[in-house]
Amino acid sequence: EVQLLESGGGLVQPGGSLRLSCAASGFSFSSSPMGWVRQAPGKGLEWVSSISGSGSNTYHADSVKGRFAISRDNAKNTLYLQMNSLRAEDTAVYYCSKMASPNYFQFWGQGALVTVSS
């Protein structure tokens, strides 16, 4: 059974930093592209970042480019999202997702809430 468990969410002040983690199990982690998708309160889904199985290729939405960085540790079966220079508009539930054939988001974690506020 695929399991994705996010952690690291919380309250942070504008301009601050936070690192989300996603512990994966139940599949071949190092073979799977992974991604982060967020959902602001009462809003729709927004793709944030994706990474290839090896970690050599990363992709970020324009809204977070230069501020967020996706990475992975295949030895620990863990995905990360380093978020810097956080803004109020980054407030959202962040979902970790196992991707398939880098075309779609196959499985989703339960989400981690990030609140950016003073």
Place this chain on the structure above:
Amino acid sequence: QSALTQPPSVSGSPGQSVTISCTGTSSDVGSYNRVSWYHQAPGTAPKLIIYEVSNRPSGVPDRFSGSKSGNTASLTISGLQTEDEADYYCSSYSSVTTYVFGTGTKVTVL
């Protein structure tokens, strides 16, 4: 383009069929068979129900079907059931933004 366009809401009675449209451009839906659909019940994570335009993952009921014509993809729910009441999102690969989601559609079972 910031998001694919979906109707805010659709509704139907139990047993009826409803169709949700997802309109993009030639940079995404129109050029790639990489459209997927997600079901999100209140307070829960999204769940994949259709991938690559018309394929259903294992365990998804066959009353869910997908199609595409030009720049518009569609999700049809046949034989609507009360548990189908949820938000639905489409998504597509994009040559401009890598991935793009739809604006979301709330399905109400009357």
